[in-house]
Amino acid sequence: MQVGLTHYLFLSGILFAMGLYGVITRRNAILVLMGIELILNAANINFIAFSRYGGMQIDGQMIAVFVMILAAAEVAIALAIVLNIYKQFRTVNVDEINKLKE
Amino acid sequence: MLDQILQSLKYFQTETVLVVSFCVIVLADLIFRKKSNVTSYLALISLVVATYYLGLQGSDGIKSIFFNMFAVDPFSLFFKAIIITASFFVLLFSLNSKELVSKTRGVGEYNALVIALTLGMVLMTGATNLLMMYLALELSSLTSYILAGYTKDAEDSSEASLKYIIYGALSSGIMLYGISILYGLTGSVDIYGIHQALMFQHLNTAALVVAGIFIVVGFGYKISAVPFHFWTPDVYEGSPITITALLSVASKAAGFAMLIRFTKVTFINPAIGNLDPGMWDIFKGIDWRFILAILSVLSMTIGNLVALSQKNLKRLLAYSSIAHAGYMLMGLVVLSNEGIAAVMIYFIVYLFMNLGAFYVVMLIADRIGSENIDDYRGMGFRSPLLGVAMTIFLLSLTGIPPTAGFIGKLYLFSSLISAKIFWLAIVGALNSVVSLYYYVRVLRNMFLRDPQANAQSLQISFIEVFILILLVLPTILLGLYFTPIVEFAQASVTMFGIQ
Numbered sequence: 001m002q003v004g005l006t007h008y009l010f011l012s013g014i015l016f017a018m019g020l021y022g023v024i025t026r027r028n029a030i031l032v033l034m035g036i037e038l039i040l041n042a043a044n045i046n047f048i049a050f051s052r053y054g055g056m057q058i059d060g061q062m063i064a065v066f067v068m069i070l071a072a073a074e075v076a077i078a079l080a081i082v083l084n085i086y087k088q089f090r091t092v093n094v095d096e097i098n099k100l101k102e
Numbered sequence: 103m104l105d106q107i108l109q110s111l112k113y114f115q116t117e118t119v120l121v122v123s124f125c126v127i128v129l130a131d132l133i134f135r136k137k138s139n140v141t142s143y144l145a146l147i148s149l150v151v152a153t154y155y156l157g158l159q160g161s162d163g164i165k166s167i168f169f170n171m172f173a174v175d176p177f178s179l180f181f182k183a184i185i186i187t188a189s190f191f192v193l194l195f196s197l198n199s200k201e202l203v204s205k206t207r208g209v210g211e212y213n214a215l216v217i218a219l220t221l222g223m224v225l226m227t228g229a230t231n232l233l234m235m236y237l238a239l240e241l242s243s244l245t246s247y248i249l250a251g252y253t254k255d256a257e258d259s260s261e262a263s264l265k266y267i268i269y270g271a272l273s274s275g276i277m278l279y280g281i282s283i284l285y286g287l288t289g290s291v292d293i294y295g296i297h298q299a300l301m302f303q304h305l306n307t308a309a310l311v312v313a314g315i316f317i318v319v320g321f322g323y324k325i326s327a328v329p330f331h332f333w334t335p336d337v338y339e340g341s342p343i344t345i346t347a348l349l350s351v352a353s354k355a356a357g358f359a360m361l362i363r364f365t366k367v368t369f370i371n372p373a374i375g376n377l378d379p380g381m382w383d384i385f386k387g388i389d390w391r392f393i394l395a396i397l398s399v400l401s402m403t404i405g406n407l408v409a410l411s412q413k414n415l416k417r418l419l420a421y422s423s424i425a426h427a428g429y430m431l432m433g434l435v436v437l438s439n440e441g442i443a444a445v446m447i448y449f450i451v452y453l454f455m456n457l458g459a460f461y462v463v464m465l466i467a468d469r470i471g472s473e474n475i476d477d478y479r480g481m482g483f484r485s486p487l488l489g490v491a492m493t494i495f496l497l498s499l500t501g502i503p504p505t506a507g508f509i510g511k512l513y514l515f516s517s518l519i520s521a522k523i524f525w526l527a528i529v530g531a532l533n534s535v536v537s538l539y540y541y542v543r544v545l546r547n548m549f550l551r552d553p554q555a556n557a558q559s560l561q562i563s564f565i566e567v568f569i570l571i572l573l574v575l576p577t578i579l580l581g582l583y584f585t586p587i588v589e590f591a592q593a594s595v596t597m598f599g600i601q
Contacts, residue, residue: 039275046282056289081263088260100336
């Protein structure tokens with residue numbers, strides 16, 4: 001069997017769905033962030049697969065590099081915020097962090 | 103290649119100033135750690151210098167720089183001016199904010215981050231490439247996540263930044279996935295290239311619709327339109343008030359600038375007349391104009407109705423800002439030059455009235471330590487100046503003549519009527535009436551109820567009165583003499599690549 005564009009698109013679609021599912025169902029802030037990482041990587045697979053099989057230029061692979069850097073920056077900030085949350089609330093459960101919204 | 107980069111830098115001076123001053127402020131913070139005001143003044147000066155170069159840009163005409171990554175045109179110039187002015191005012195507010203002094207360990211990083219946030223938003227206004235748009239959006243989002251939690255020893259501020267980053271990262275992730283599909287379909291991330299592909303190729307409609315909806319999620323989050331608004335009330339309530347003010351004005355302006363450019367360049371068939379609904383037809387499968395109209399109606403209605411029952415003034419203003427996003431989306435539904443100009447006029451007005459309202463909230467919160475509407479009882483007698491200023495800002499937010507807010511709404515509604523979208527104009531007008539109720543509730547507390555027995559009058563320093571007057575005067579004067587801003591906005595509709 002030849003691995004082609006469709007296979008990659010399926011993979012990225014599944015990854016995206018898993019990421020979204022994780023964000024919606026997980027209560028632990030760290031796991032929610034992991035779901036978001038999955039979504040970003042799903043987009044990355046799309047970019048690279050289109051760039052490789054779509055007969056397009058190197059644009060897609062370049063974008064993927066940018067996105068990886070951005071994802072790292074985002075996760076660094078997110079973890080700092082979660083750490084601060086843990087210091088304040090002694091929990092990282094997003095349902096229990098609900099002081100606002102009275 | 104190097105040649106073009108050097109050429110492009112000539113038209114990139116405002117942004118360069120911001121980049122350099124960000125580095126300078128970080129260094130200055132290390133050197134003058136004890137005297138934290140140094141960084142505040144540096145940040146203010148850098149914004150003045152940036153404004154100077156922005157003024158020079160007026161004569162640059164219309165250009166595309168950095169290999170079609172970024173457009174220099176009157177449209178981006180206009181929104182850059184709005185964003186830099188808003189940041190300037192917010193830095194002025196921050197100078198005397200007791201919240202920032204008492205609850206943080208120095209404001210050096212705060213000032214550096216505000217400059218970085220300004221840079222991100224300025225880049226959003228000119229981006230003409232989906233990658234550039236995404237990067238600019240993330241630059242402004244990442245800095246605002248940190249700034250929302252800047253008073254990190256306060257529980258509500260930490261909670262605000264957590265909620266903000268979860269919603270923000272999810273929305274921009276979904277948007278990126280949409281961009282990747284659009285890239286696969288059209289083979290381009292340049293919005294002009296995408297436009298060409300949409301015009302002349304037969305693309306898979308279902309995939310196109312999915313990509314379009316995913317991208318709208320990212321934009322909707324940035325301008326806090328319903329149903330992507332869930333972060334707004336919590337973040338606005340929990341963040342430091344200065345940051346709330348900046349997010350509500352500048353961040354929204356940047357989001358709208360990017361959304362307008364994306365919609366206008368990508369989806370619109372320039373050959374079909376300005377007011378004809380047929381111009382939307384190149385993006386097949388869904389009636390995009392109707393979707394934007396629905397977003398607008400939802401934002402207005404839900405924002406206004408939920409605001410009715412709010413007890414915290416910051417939260418009330420958060421819902422009111424959602425409603426205002428709905429009003430401004432009405433102009434986007436029209437999308438003719440008249441509609442875009444109406445959105446731009448509204449932004450000039452919104453800049454002064456909304457910043458002013460948040461400034462009054464900040465001044466009062468610094469003195470009585472509360473943002474509760476019940477604690478505003480008799481505030482009009484405890485501090486007549488603040489009371490009168492707040493009255494002007496809130497009446498302007500409602501859109502009552504002779505304030506500037508009326509002019510903003512007038513142009514929005516008249517653009518809808520000349521495009522013959524009457525039902526939306528009626529919904530908008532009804533919503534303005536609903537909004538009157540909750541704005542006036544604040545005013546009633548301030549003027550018609552007696553202060554608590556032991557309440558004292560509030561002292562306001564000279565510089566604070568001065569800043570307040572800087573905001574009150576435009577709010578009144580632009581309601582009486584509005585020709586200059588209308589002409590400025592109408593002259594600034596021109597975008598790169600569109601006649």
